[in-house]
Structures are given as C-alpha cells and as structure tokens.
Amino acid sequence: MINIKKFVQIRKELKLSQTKLCSGICTQSTLSKFENNGQVPSFKILKQLCERMTIDISDIMNNSDHKQIAHMLFEADFAFINFNYSKILNLLSQINEKTDLKLQKDKVHYRFLRGQYALKSDRNEMSALFYFNDILTTEDLPKNDIYRLLALNGCSQIYAKQGETEKAEHYYSQVLDNIMNVEIDNLLTTMHALSILCDAGEFYGKRKMYRESNALLRYAYKIGTEKHAIFYMARILLRQALNDIEQVKRKEIISQHLHDACAFARINRNTITLNQAKKLLKQLDD
Numbered sequence: 496m497i498n499i500k501k502f503v504q505i506r507k508e509l510k511l512s513q514t515k516l517c518s519g520i521c522t523q524s525t526l527s528k529f530e531n532n533g534q535v536p537s538f539k540i541l542k543q544l545c546e547r548m549t550i551d552i553s554d555i556m557n558n559s560d561h562k563q564i565a566h567m568l569f570e571a572d573f574a575f576i577n578f579n580y581s582k583i584l585n586l587l588s589q590i591n592e593k594t595d596l597k598l599q600k601d602k603v604h605y606r607f608l609r610g611q612y613a614l615k616s617d618r619n620e621m622s623a624l625f626y627f628n629d630i631l632t633t634e635d636l637p638k639n640d641i642y643r644l645l646a647l648n649g650c651s652q653i654y655a656k657q658g659e660t661e662k663a664e665h666y667y668s669q670v671l672d673n674i675m676n677v678e679i680d681n682l683l684t685t686m687h688a689l690s691i692l693c694d695a696g697e698f699y700g701k702r703k704m705y706r707e708s709n710a711l712l713r714y715a716y717k718i719g720t721e722k723h724a725i726f727y728m729a730r731i732l733l734r735q736a737l738n739d740i741e742q743v744k745r746k747e748i749i750s751q752h753l754h755d756a757c758a759f760a761r762i763n764r765n766t767i768t769l770n771q772a773k774k775l776l777k778q779l780d781d
Contacts, residue, residue: 497535497541497555497556497681497682498555498556499529499530499533499555501554501555502529502530502555503530505548505550505554505555506548509548511547511548513526513527513530516544516547516548517544520540520543520544520547521536521540521543521544525540525723526544529541533680533681534721534722534723535681535682535685535722536682536723537682537723537724538573538576538682541682551566552566552569553565553566553569556569564590564595564596564601565601567586567587567589567590568586568590568601568604568605568608569683570582570586571583571586571587571608572604572608572683572686572687574586575608575611575615576686576726580612580615580616583608583612583616584612584616587605587608587609587612590605592605599633599635599636600640600642602633603630603633603636603640603642603643603646604642606626606627606629606630606642607626607627607630607642607645607646607649609626610622610623610624610625610626610627610630610646610649611623611645611649613625613626614649614652614653620653620656620657623649623653624649624650624653626646627646627647627649627650628646628650630642630643630645630646631643631646631647631650638669638672638673638676639673639674639676639677639678641677641684641687641688644670644673644674644677644687644688644691645687645690645691647666647667647669647670648666648667648670648690648691648694648695650662650663650666651663651664651666651667651670651694651695651698652694654666655698660702663698667695667698667699670691670695671695671707671711674688674691674692674695674711674714675714679718679722682724685718685722685724686724686726688715688718689715689718689719689724689726689727689731690727692711692712692714692715692718692727692731693712693715693727693730693731693734695707695708695711696708696709696711696712696715696731696734697730697734699711700712700734700737700738703741705738705741705742708734708738709735709738712731712734712735712738715727715731716728716731716732716735719731725759725762725763726763728755728756728759728763729756729757729759729760729763729765729768729769729772730756730765730768732752732753732755732756732759732772733752733753733756733760733768733771733772733775735752736749736752736753736756736772736775737775739752740775746779749775749779750776750779753772753775753776753779754776756768756769756772757769757772757773757776760772
C-alpha cells in the first residue's frame with residue numbers, strides 16, 4: 496500500500512506547494528484528490544511526482560518490512576500491465592521466498608506474481624494452478640483479500656480455457672460473492688480489482704448470464720471513473736455493448752457504449768478492442 500501521509504510529509508519538508516510539485520505533471524486537483532481523498536493517480540504520474548521530490552515510489556510504500564522487496568513486487572505488478580515479461584522474471588528471480596518474505600501478504604503477493612508469470616509468459620497452466628491454489632489454501636487469508644480473488648480469477652481462466660465450465664463457475668462464484676467487499680484504497684488494488692471484474696464480466700457475458708455480467712461491469716466502470724483508472728475501460732464497455740446487443744437493447748444505448756469503447760481504446764492504444772468496436776458499430780449502422 497502507498498503511505499499517503501508520508502508522501503505529504505516529504506512534500507512539506509521539501510517546502511513544495513501542491514502547485515509547484517504537480518506543475519507539468521498533473522493538475523492540482525489530481526494531486527489534491529490523492530493527498531486528501533486517497534485517489535491514487537496513474538503509475539506514470541505518481542512516479543514523476545516522486546522523482547521531482549527525489550524519492551523512489553518504494554520510499555512511500557508500506558506493504559513490506561524490506562523496502563527493496565516492496566519496490567520489486569510493486570514494479571513486477573506494473574510490468575504485467577506493459578507485458579514486460581523479461582523484467583518480471585528478472586525482478587522475481589532476485590527474491591528468495593524463504594528468506595526475503597516475512598509477511599503473509601508479501602508471500603501471497605509473490606506467489607500470485609509467480610502464478611501469473613507461469614500462466615501469461617510460460618503458458619504453463621499446471622505451474623500457475625500450483626501457485627494459485629497455494630494462495631487459496633493459505634490459512635486465515637480473508638475471503639476478500641485481493642490476491643485470493645486474483646488466484647480465484649486465475650484458476651477460473653485456466654478451467655474456462657480447458658472447457659471445464661463447471662469448475663470455472665465454481666471459482667467465479669466466489670469472486671462474485673466477495674469482489675465488492677474489497678477495500679480499494681491504492682493504485683495496485685484498483686488495477687487488480689478492475690482486471691478481475693473485467694475478466695469475470697466477460698466470462699458471465701459469454702455464457703449469457705447477463706445479470707451477473709452487467710453487475711460486475713457496472714461496478715468496474717464505477718471504480719474506473721472514481722479512481723481515474725482507464726486501462727480496462729475499453730474492454731468493459733465493449734463487453735457491455737455485446738451484452739446490450741444480445742439482450743436486444745435500444746440502438747442508442749449500444750451505440751453509446753461502442754463509441755465510448757472506441758474512445759478509451761484509442762487512448763490506451765488497444766487496437767484489438769478498437770477494431771472489434773468499430774466492426775460492431777458498422778454492423779449496427781447497416
């Protein structure tokens with residue numbers, strides 16, 4: 496987690512006003528919302544703000560007893576967003592699970608990253624399931640722990656890909672029961688929650704379970720707008736449009752979702768989603 500109080504303390508010790516600190520990086524409103532309301536800005540903005548104060552992001556992290564370990568776990572998480580798998584492997588290889596990880600939350604964080612790397616980079620589903628199940632069997636881990644939900648999401652994706660829908664639904668039902676009880680109070684949790692909601696929304700939508708899908712997608716959109724996190728918005732809106740089409744909703748509702756999906760896809764340079772939304776818009780106009 497990010498220690499916002501420490502961030503503010505450092506800024507004040509440097510005698511930097513909000514206006515001076517954020518000049519050329521972000522609006523004062525963005526910085527104010529971060530310091531006063533806990534709305535964490537994008538990783539790029541946060542990194543630039545820290546660099547201006549001549550500190551590292553890890554200096555304001557409090558999710559590990561070891562600052563360097565916290566920094567590496569944090570960096571590895573964001574490397575997944577950019578599909579930088581070589582960086583992820585390099586970072587994880589520097590961590591000795593037995594000696595470097597003292598806290599339970601750091602251990603499950605590390606195991607999630609290992610499982611995610613096995614799934615996304617190595618395409619080794621058995622290894623991924625090993626790491627995810629290891630998280631799910633961790634004693635006293637709260638049901639709404641973000642890494643538990645990420646592990647459930649990973650297992651669901653694997654079983655869905657293998658055509659074992661019943662198993663996938665078993666894991667996603669647990670996601671449905673707990674995802675809205677997650678305290679979303681920092682940038683990492685925001686991104687993780689959005690990825691889970693997006694994946695689960697797509698899973699239920701493809702199975703014509705629109706009530707579940709739409710509820711997840713609406714919650715994801717709410718989080719994205721409140722936290723100013725737009726990375727998953729294009730996928731969220733595209734799936735919502737697909738649900739609308741299959742539920743035979745009004746043309747103007749479908750069109751709005753598709754146009755919004757296109758806009759966010761352009762911002763995020765998501766060409767796959769952009770092309771899908773454009774194709775559906777063309778079909779809608781024909």
